Amino acid sequence: MSQVVEVAAAVMLRAGGREFLLAQRPEGKVYAGYWEFPGGKVEPGETVRDALVRELHEELGILVTACSPWLTRVFTYPHATVRLNFWRVTAWEGEIGITAPLEHAAVDWQECGKSATVAPILPANDPILKALALPTTMAITMAESEGVERQLERLEEALSAGLRLIQVRDKGWPPAQRLWFAETVVRLAHSHGALVVINDDEEIARRTGADGVHLSAARLATCTRRPDFAWVGASCHDTAEIARAGELAFDYALLGPVLPTPTHPESSGIGWTEFERLLAGNTLPVLALGGMRMEMLTTAQGHGAHGIALMRGW
Template sequence: MTPVQEIHVAVGVVFRDGKVLIARRPDHVHQGGLLEFPGGKVETGETVQQALVREIREETGLRINPDLLEPVIGVRHDYGDKRVFLDVWETSSAEGDPEGREGQAIQWLDVQDLADVDFPAANRPIIRALKLPRRYAITGSAGDPSAFPEQLRQRLLETRPQVCLFRAPGLSDEVYERLAGWSLEACRASDSLLMLHGAPPLLECLPQATGLHLPWREARQFSSRPIPEGYLLAISCHDEEEIAHAEQLQADFITLGPVKPTSSHPGAPGIGWERFQELVAGAAIPVYALGGLVPDDILAARQAGAQGIAGIGFWWSGNGY
């Protein structure tokens, strides 16, 4: 049997005035009728940036500066009849007025209006990456439950993270649930989204939360997605096997590390950026770098293929973003 060849596809996410350029695939082509981001096959001898400049110009007439393209995510997907590697880059510097030069309908859509069902299956990780922030804030110690609410309120007001994970493994279930309810109200007051940390039943206790972050010890117990669609599912991962399992569970994103030595695991070495990049290259979902990171590490994380950084110290210690 002839092996199925992987097709390298350059995908462009073009932003303007807070909206993203979307086209509808012609009915007669593969995945016809569905929405897509502009782009196309990377030809022999081309860089992905060169391919994007060419494809977007041919499809829409927009002019793209290749030096102003930034990586978003790389996604490998097997459709059965074809395998693709979607190499996704974004820009906010496109010049000109777009038009469907190949007869396709085009439109500007708000990122929050992008729905999985309207796109080919391989696009789900792209949509997740566009909707997720660059920083995933994780709460520090809640060893003193009486002091935690005020500390969280102050950190939320000062840094206003888009997504906040309430992680407090040392608390009893009863105390965690009580503080989680308070944390939800505090997050709402600062326009932040709250993720819970632990097992799926937590969402039954607090269904208004945005989603659930499974530590690996919980995630390994499941063989399929353990929470309903509509919630975000995150999983803590450390190697290829765990990443593959997270993909099997249809996680929306993962944390991966520790990249650097961290005070939460004294004496344990980090995996380093080279190993981190190698692991991210094999992942088909957004990945947050985790472990001993500071705000200035966002650039290194992005260059390594990550969605951004996750952690405690870069916001909980009072250093801010």
């Protein structure tokens, strides 16, 4: 591989994270006319954050006040191999293009999860557009312990309040009962426009019309190809497992437990510092798992998480 060029790429988010910014490369640059995430090369002696702040000030005329690492992708173009360090930018001072000239032909706000309304987009960004469609909060079912009726009531309430991602986990039931529950959850979730993944059972996922599957760490270890679903994720406990999920082109990973949980109160969890360390170089969105509560979303994202996964807290 040729020398890798380090690039800071900004995923600028507004409207509560529902919209992101794309910028069009100007005439005279490689891939002129293509759309990309704003940012630029990391100069010698700079951190990625330093480069991000500098580039956005130069290109968009803004001062970044809140940003956090998200994921990293390496892509080889005919002219260079680049490591794109994507950071989410959630707050800034100044109006884009008002306080300083734009260094782009144009900029445009796009809606997460919807087809882009501009083209062409640099090919390195295709996986990023899908990652932006992944909701930041995952509810994990626990109907076996809570009871089916109460679980479905809570799901209905959460979906009405905006929940858009559910993992059907309950695995202790007979197959027929698990199939019925999964069918019920899928029907309920899809009526609200939410995604559903089934834990460790591709057959049930297909029979219920679920959006994907979620593999346990044990299943991930023996997996040799990406399951044929729109959405595929896995539970991970270390950097190697996250990397393996990335190599298989999975869409997300869960990492934990981060904090103590009601089922394992004796375990302190890995903590936020170790969580962030394990995410170094992650190529796909990672959700924090273990002891999470809804109010921890911002904290998790500040440590590099895409979002949070909860069994009780949702």
